[in-house]
Amino acid sequence: SQQGEEDPQALSIQEGENATMNCSYKTSINNLQWYRQNSGRGLVHLILIRSNEREKHSGRLRVTLDTSKKSSSLLITASRAADTASYFCATVQISSGSARQLTFGSGTQLTVLP
Amino acid sequence: DGGITQSPKYLFRKEGQNVTLSCEQNLNHDAMYWYRQDPGQGLRLIYYSQIVNDFQKGDIAEGYSVSREKKESFPLTVTSAQKNPTAFYLCASSSTLTDRDGYTFGSGTRLTVV
Numbered sequence: 001s002q003q004g005e006e007d008p009q010a011l012s013i014q015e016g017e018n019a020t021m022n023c024s025y026k027t028s029i030n031n032l033q034w035y036r037q038n039s040g041r042g043l044v045h046l047i048l049i050r051s052n053e054r055e056k057h058s059g060r061l062r063v064t065l066d067t068s069k070k071s072s073s074l075l076i077t078a079s080r081a082a083d084t085a086s087y088f089c090a091t092v093q094i095s096s097g098s099a100r101q102l103t104f105g106s107g108t109q110l111t112v113l114p
Numbered sequence: 115d116g117g118i119t120q121s122p123k124y125l126f127r128k129e130g131q132n133v134t135l136s137c138e139q140n141l142n143h144d145a146m147y148w149y150r151q152d153p154g155q156g157l158r159l160i161y162y163s164q165i166v167n168d169f170q171k172g173d174i175a176e177g178y179s180v181s182r183e184k185k186e187s188f189p190l191t192v193t194s195a196q197k198n199p200t201a202f203y204l205c206a207s208s209s210t211l212t213d214r215d216g217y218t219f220g221s222g223t224r225l226t227v228v
Contacts, residue, residue: 030213033216033217035216035217040202040222040224041221041222042120042204042206042219042220042221042222043157043204043217043219044219045215045216045217045218048213048214048216092213100145100208100210101147101159101162101172102147102159102216103159104149104156104157106154106155106156107155107156
């Protein structure tokens with residue numbers, strides 16, 4: 001079953017602008033992760049934020065987590081054409097124990113125009 | 115180079131045939147996973163394994179089978195019982211000791227029924 005839902009489904013911006021993608025989920029989580037997928041390829045892990053963290057940075061990426069609202073956002077600053085890809089949030093539910101199964105959302109397709 | 119390898123990249127199946135997708139990793143990860151991705155959709159979990167000779171069903175296991183005879187290998191068989199097998203299949207692995215690095219994905223196998 002789908003745990004996370006990304007918003008918007010598609011986003012188109014100009015190079016140099018910031019891109020913000022949102023993710024909402026339904027049940028209590030252990031952590032939330034963001035992945036990137038280039039067309040026809042596998043997913044690449046970008047960043048993980050734990051349930052007791054509120055914000056995390058990695059290079060041009062900034063992730064926030066609001067467990068009271070069951071939501072997260074991914075901000076990509078100073079976007080580049082090479083950032084064009086689909087971005088997925090994925091959650092590890094507390095009930096999954098040591099299995100650490102990831103449940104993925106449906107993704108946001110980001111297009112960065114040169 | 116450590117990584118996860120899926121083969122073949124493209125696979126064509128006739129109606130009524132069983133086909134096997136290969137997944138091999140040299141990351142020394144204990145856990146391995148199979149996901150299915152349909153166009154414009156997120157990933158859905160088929161099967162996962164946390165240890166050799168043990169595996170569990172995911173959300174959409176019907177019509178699929180797996181084995182885990184070696185730590186490095188987790189092949190997926192798409193059987194004739196799977197009525198709509200055309201999809202993009204992704205294999206992933208992860209450490210059971212830490213979730214810091216998330217999942218590592220292969221580059222996928224695109225299966226088409228002809």
